[in-house]
Amino acid sequence: MIETSHPADPTDPIERVLQNADSHSGVHRFGPAQALQDDATAEGGDFDGGQWDREDRAALRRVVGLSTELEDVTEVEYRQLRLENVVLVGVHPQGATEDAENSLRELAALAETAGAVVLDGVLQRRPHPDPATYVGRGKAEELRDIVAAVGADTVIADTELAPSQRRALEDVVKVKVIDRTTVILDIFSQHAKSREGKAQVELAQLEYLLPRLRGWGDSMSRQAGGQVGAGGAGMGSRGPGETKIELDRRRIRTKMALLRRQIKDYAPAREAKRAERKRNTIPSVAIAGYTNAGKSSLLNRITHAGVLVENALFATLDATVRRVEAEDGRIYTLADTVGFVRNLPHQLVEAFRSTLEEVGDADIIVHVVDAAHPDPAGQIQTVRDVLGEIGARDIPEMVVFNKADLVDDDTRLVLRGLEPRAHFASSRTGEGIADLRTAIEAALPLPAVEIRAVVPYDRGDLIAAVHETGHVVSLEHGPDGSQLHAFVGERLAARLAPFLAA
Structure with a gap:
């Protein structure tokens, strides 16, 4: 997150978004974008591993300054990498200026992550978006003048x-x-790595594209049908009269059905792993939260997982599950998941429903919030809305304000007012991580069966199994064996049944 206390850097692409209100026109430009962390505080630590994925992702980057006109044949292979120059536009009702500015700042960060240069951003105050041109005809013409003045090629x-x-x-x-949904889908398509992730993104893109297909003139026609005198083209043209756009729609629907089958085929492997964890009574903890809140950094700090960490929105798309050993010897899993964002496209929620199952099936949700974000309450509400959509609203939630090293004491008091029982932590400095681990382990659910048994000394394998998958209340060594009081799963309880204390 870019801190407002830092001086504006004129070389920063997001900082190029112009300021100063024009109250007479009804359109005003907003201040510096606050949706990515300052580069000075965004560097990862030793817990993030080699980060080869990040180096691979950064190996091909768009470059600024190449002409849109091909003046030399050597420019052909580079032209597609030229950065898009964009202008942002939003509409908000009376009294919602601050929310609209935060949303537009976030859109600026989304555009930056997708590989664009944000030149300007405008907001119009009106009760409802214009049904024809979104901002109204007059304001659309003003927007045209701004686009021409700054040399933008996309709105x-x-x-x-x-x-x-x-x-x-x-x-x-x-x-x-283009719109906000298109930008988010573009970022997802760039960052998808696994076969399932790529299939989910493609499905979401096709669902978005289907109602937006368009055609022009003769390209709309494929088979004319009918008689020559009735406007048909005669012999060789008669048929069902399917237009090209109808053909495209049919091909997209066929492709979507294929992708849904592919995604469905990935489910059994995930379900088998989850079923095995449940049989062994291994609790699961899911890390959820807003995009760029530091979920992957938190996972790395707790487990040394070495997963990809990048100062970008939606850097993580594929769920990562890691095994963690608690202080008392119990084993639980910690899952990193895709981040959420305000106005998250419905297509993405549906397409990524299989990935989000890791959240829906968790025993505890660690809800990570960016403490340095200008609108943490909005972040919290957005995440809880999405959790409600995937049926995870009733799962115990533990709120964690990450990036605590970037906020002062006054801000902490405000955040404490939002969530009185929240934890403060910093993935970068390690502040609060030990207390967070202790709180997570204390909240882990106990196995279903309480047992009191005297286990013979030659059955140390059972004691080891209880330490790994159960919760030991007490363990004493007597003349006949180990006197055990513990909570265990049903399968392990059956193995311990012959040794139950009278």
Whole structure:
């Protein structure tokens, strides 16, 4: 998160977003974006491992300054890497200026993560978005002038536009217009690594694309059908009259059905692993939270997992599950999951439902919040809304304010007011990590069966199994064997049944 106390850096792409309100026009430009952490505080530590994935992801980056016109044949292979110059636009009702500015700052960070340069951003105050051009005809013309003045080639709307709104706004501003959902889908397509992740992203993209297909002129027609005199093309053209756009829709639906089958085929392996953990009464803890809140860093700090950590939105798409040993010897799993964001596209929630099952089936949810974010309450509410969508609202939740090293005592008091029982931690400095681990382990559910047994000394394997998968209340050594009081799972209880104390 970029701290407002830092001086603005004119070379920072996000800082190029202009300021100063124009109250007379109804359109005003917003201040510095606050959606990515300052580079000075974003570096990872020894707990993040080699980070080869991050180096691989950064091996091909878009470059600034290449011409859109090909002046030399050697420029061909680089042209596709040219950074897009974008202008952001949003609409908000009276009294919602601060929320709208935070949302637009977040959109700026999304655009940066997708590989664009944010040149300007404008907000219009009006009760409802214009059904035709989103910002209204007059403001659309003002937006066209801004786009021409700064040399932008793309406009990004801070909402999900209807197909008709996007086309109408493109007709006015004369450059490509996309919406927030398109940017998020683009980031997901860049960051997906596993086969399942790629399939989920492609499914979400096709679901978004299907109602937005468009065609022009003759390309709409494939088989004319009918008689020559009735407007048909005669022999060789008669048939079902399927247009090209209908053909495209059919091919997309076929592809979507194939992707759904593929994603469904990945489920048994995950379900088998979860079923095995449940049979062995291994508790599961899921790390959930807003994107770029530091979930992967927290997982690395607790488990030394070495998973990818990057100062970018949606750096993690594939769930990572790691085995952790508690202080009392019990084993539990800690799962890192995809982050959430405000106005998360419904297509992504549906497509990633299989990945989010790790959250829905967890015994405890560690809800990570960015303590340095300007709107932590909004982050918390967004995450809880998504948790409700996937049926995880009733799972015990433990709120953790991460990046505590970036906030002062006054801010901590405000955050404490939001969540009185929350924990403060810093993945970068290690502050509060030990207390957080203790709290997680104390909250782990106890196995279902309470047993009191005298285990012979030659059955040390049973004592070891209780230490690993159960919870030992007391263990004393007597003349006949080890006197054990513990909570264990049903399978282990059956193995201990012959030694139960009278």
